[in-house]
Amino acid sequence: MVHAPERPAPGAPPIRINLYSDTQTRPTEAMKAAMMAAEVGDEQHGDDPTVHLLCDRMAALLGKEAAMFLPSGTMCNVVAINTHCRPGDEVLAHESAHILSSEGGSHAAIAGVQIHPLRGERGMFDAATLRGAIRGRGRYSPPQTLLEIEQTANIGGGAVWPVNQLNELCGIAREQGWATHMDGARLMNACVAAAVPATEMCAGFDTVWLDFTKGLGAPLGAVLAGSEEFIGRAWRWKQRLGGSMRQAGICAAACLYALDHHIDRLAEDHANARALAAGLRQIEGIGVEEPDTNLVYFDPAGAGVGAEALQAALRAEGIAVSALGGRLRACTHLDVSASMIPETLDAIRRLLRP
Numbered sequence: 474m475v476h477a478p479e480r481p482a483p484g485a486p487p488i489r490i491n492l493y494s495d496t497q498t499r500p501t502e503a504m505k506a507a508m509m510a511a512e513v514g515d516e517q518h519g520d521d522p523t524v525h526l527l528c529d530r531m532a533a534l535l536g537k538e539a540a541m542f543l544p545s546g547t548m549c550n551v552v553a554i555n556t557h558c559r560p561g562d563e564v565l566a567h568e569s570a571h572i573l574s575s576e577g578g579s580h581a582a583i584a585g586v587q588i589h590p591l592r593g594e595r596g597m598f599d600a601a602t603l604r605g606a607i608r609g610r611g612r613y614s615p616p617q618t619l620l621e622i623e624q625t626a627n628i629g630g631g632a633v634w635p636v637n638q639l640n641e642l643c644g645i646a647r648e649q650g651w652a653t654h655m656d657g658a659r660l661m662n663a664c665v666a667a668a669v670p671a672t673e674m675c676a677g678f679d680t681v682w683l684d685f686t687k688g689l690g691a692p693l694g695a696v697l698a699g700s701e702e703f704i705g706r707a708w709r710w711k712q713r714l715g716g717s718m719r720q721a722g723i724c725a726a727a728c729l730y731a732l733d734h735h736i737d738r739l740a741e742d743h744a745n746a747r748a749l750a751a752g753l754r755q756i757e758g759i760g761v762e763e764p765d766t767n768l769v770y771f772d773p774a775g776a777g778v779g780a781e782a783l784q785a786a787l788r789a790e791g792i793a794v795s796a797l798g799g800r801l802r803a804c805t806h807l808d809v810s811a812s813m814i815p816e817t818l819d820a821i822r823r824l825l826r827p
């Protein structure tokens with residue numbers, strides 16, 4: 474059995490419009506120049522000044538005491554859950570959460586926790602649902618120790634959890650003595666869309682992380698933040714998982730560049746996503762959800778075409794979208810310009826014409 478990702482088929486047309494994912498951005502020339510100019514040291518030894526600068530800025534941005542640089546968002550979740558939980562614990566999360574579906578079972582394999590999947594529209598759940606999942610504290614029950622929330626909810630359509638709902642859920646967690654963790658892969662999309670500062674958005678959470686490879690344009694890197702005490706303990710897991718790096722400042726410099734130049738512009742991605750959704754809504758037979766942020770989920774079944782067939786037809790024209798659970802997802806980002814939206818809509822209209 475082969476587990477490695479497939480390479481592009483030889484002779485596949487080059488991708489002209491890449492709506493596949495906001496992870497597919499290429500570092501800009503200016504970002505690369507910032508990387509080349511970075512002052513570096515041995516990160517594992519606490520000697521990389523650029524990593525320190527990034528962690529200090531992220532702790533301030535997120536309103537936490539301390540932060541840690543890691544290679545990926547997945548590793549932020551694995552480090553955080555291992556630091557918060559003990560084997561046999563139960564984590565409460567939405568049933569569509571990335572930790573459940575897309576991290577290779579790492580939370581079962583490495584942390585030894587089980588995840589209690591909660592239901593709710595658009596990747597979100599309410600206080601009644603969370604309260605309904607509270608178990609007794611008898612010796613029969615797994616100890617519930619952590620509430621995990623994704624901002625924005627990826628499979629939920631890039632939905633933005635309202636900050637008062639987050640505060641209410643964190644209040645229940647505190648009442649129960651649970652820790653709280655925000656998977657903030659696309660946190661800045663939520664902050665820009667809702668015009669809420671990040672400190673406020675994650676004020677109720679013990680820990681939070683931000684991905685620099687989701688629409689922020691960096692080639693790698695994510696930052697996990699929390700209390701000084703938590704980040705101190707989390708370093709054992711960073712080390713254990715092989716996430717301690719050497720001259721990582723070269724990558725932290727890309728993240729610092731993204732903080733300065735690629736946050737406010739997320740509003741353009743959201744406008745492009747809304748334009749795409751509005752155009753798709755005009756095409757007969759396409760079902761489309763109104764996007765809160767930069768992810769547009771749509772279903773062409775009503776036009777008599779399967780999601781994967783339309784995905785393949787678009788790819789043959791050099792337009793990449795992803796197919797997820799019977800729907801298509803188009804993702805806007807730094808490398809998608811406003812003029813690519815009408816071009817994409819034209820191609821879809823043409824391909825759906827009988």
Ligand SMILES: *Cc1c(COP(=O)(O)O)cnc(C)c1O
Pocket residue numbers: 544545546547548571572623625627656658659684686687695
């Ligand atoms: C992408 C993503 C992750 C994992 O981040 P990587 O940097 O790809 O490891 C985790 N959670 C959510 C919601 C994501 O979208």
